[in-house]
Amino acid sequence: MAAMKWWGWGPEGMEFTHADKPALAPFIEQVLGLKVGGRTAPAPRFDELAVPESRLPKGLREALEQAVTPALSSVDPHDRVVHGRGKSLRTLRDSPTRR
Numbered sequence: 445m446a447a448m449k450w451w452g453w454g455p456e457g458m459e460f461t462h463a464d465k466p467a468l469a470p471f472i473e474q475v476l477g478l479k480v481g482g483r484t485a486p487a488p489r490f491d492e493l494a495v496p497e498s499r500l501p502k503g504l505r506e507a508l509e510q511a512v513t514p515a516l517s518s519v520d521p522h523d524r525v526v527h528g529r530g531k532s533l534r535t536l537r538d539s540p541t542r543r
Contacts, residue, residue, distance in 0.1 A: 446458075447522070448526045449487075449526070450490050450493070450522060450525045451488075452487070462480055468480075490522060490525070493525070495521040495524065495525060498519035498524060500519055505517060505519065
């Protein structure tokens with residue numbers, strides 16, 4: 445299984461483009477008010493990010509590991525960024541671009 449993108453949805457190497465969907469860009473521009481275009485700059489490499497250490501208290505981490513196994517309670521920097529970077533529907537709904 446490919447690693448998940450830290451900077452977007454889906455696995456590394458997977459792209460979603462409007463190029464083969466001619467009605468998509470006008471829809472996004474009309475409904476969301478966003479200009480659709482190419483990337484202005486490539487995403488930085490993950491190793492260029494300054495990811496702070498986990499602040500999960502030791503006792504809570506141990507309780508999580510017992511409840512769901514250590515594999516499902518990771519404090520690995522990549523796992524934390526992928527799962528905690530605001531990729532939920534609530535985040536999209538509350539985004540400043542939607543106000």
